[in-house]
Amino acid sequence: MEFSSKLLERAVNEMSQLPGIGKRTALRLVLHMLRQPKEQTTALSEALQTMRNDVKFCKSCHNISDVELCEICSNPNRIENTICVVEDVRDVMAIENTSSYKGLYHVLGGKISPMDGIGPHDLNVESLVKKVKEGKVKELIFALSSTMEGDTTNFYIYKQIQDYEILTSTIARGISVGDELEYADEITLGRSIINRIPFETSLKL
Numbered sequence: 661m662e663f664s665s666k667l668l669e670r671a672v673n674e675m676s677q678l679p680g681i682g683k684r685t686a687l688r689l690v691l692h693m694l695r696q697p698k699e700q701t702t703a704l705s706e707a708l709q710t711m712r713n714d715v716k717f718c719k720s721c722h723n724i725s726d727v728e729l730c731e732i733c734s735n736p737n738r739i740e741n742t743i744c745v746v747e748d749v750r751d752v753m754a755i756e757n758t759s760s761y762k763g764l765y766h767v768l769g770g771k772i773s774p775m776d777g778i779g780p781h782d783l784n785v786e787s788l789v790k791k792v793k794e795g796k797v798k799e800l801i802f803a804l805s806s807t808m809e810g811d812t813t814n815f816y817i818y819k820q821i822q823d824y825e826i827l828t829s830t831i832a833r834g835i836s837v838g839d840e841l842e843y844a845d846e847i848t849l850g851r852s853i854i855n856r857i858p859f860e861t862s863l864k865l
């Protein structure tokens with residue numbers, strides 16, 4: 661792509677670093693910004709910069725938060741000894757949307773995936789096992805997507821905590837294998853949390 665301006669080229673190159681954004685789309689977006697009032701681009705870049713600089717991860721559940729302890733963890737009405745294990749913030753949002761769950765979360769930050777070079781130590785597993793060891797957990801609900809990576813991750817965690825006296829369950833699936841949690845509709849997802857099944861049962865299936 662030949663650019664008439666180095667400034668334009670730089671903006672397009674930066675924009676095209678985003679997933680799913682090729683050079684053509686990046687150019688279209690950048691040209692759109694040039695047609696918009698300047699303030700709009702300023703607001704966008706400020707929002708991104710502030711988010712990147714100031715966003716925090718909850719010290720307990722690792723969810724994205726503006727404060728040290730997220731709103732869910734600090735809410736006294738939540739059931740604090742029930743923990744739902746999810747991959748990332750999108751899963752927390754999806755489950756919160758169902759209004760069917762009143763426990764807390766633990767955000768792993770990904771799934772074990774040897775193909776992508778992601779091992780258990782790249783994820784927030786240790787802090788979860790620690791919560792179990794400290795006796796803070798009565799029930800652990802696995803809510804990772806039912807892919808091979810999700811299953812591997814569930815099983816890895818399960819092996820770490822199986823000697824402790826806690827309930828382990830997995831969300832029941834009206835969702836077909838390989839579907840990502842965030843795409844499940846609210847009613848199906850809500851039901852699958854309420855109708856969760858013992859984790860051991862899911863292993864035998």
Ligand SMILES: [Zn+2]
Binds near residue numbers: 722729730734
């Ligand atoms: Zn939290």
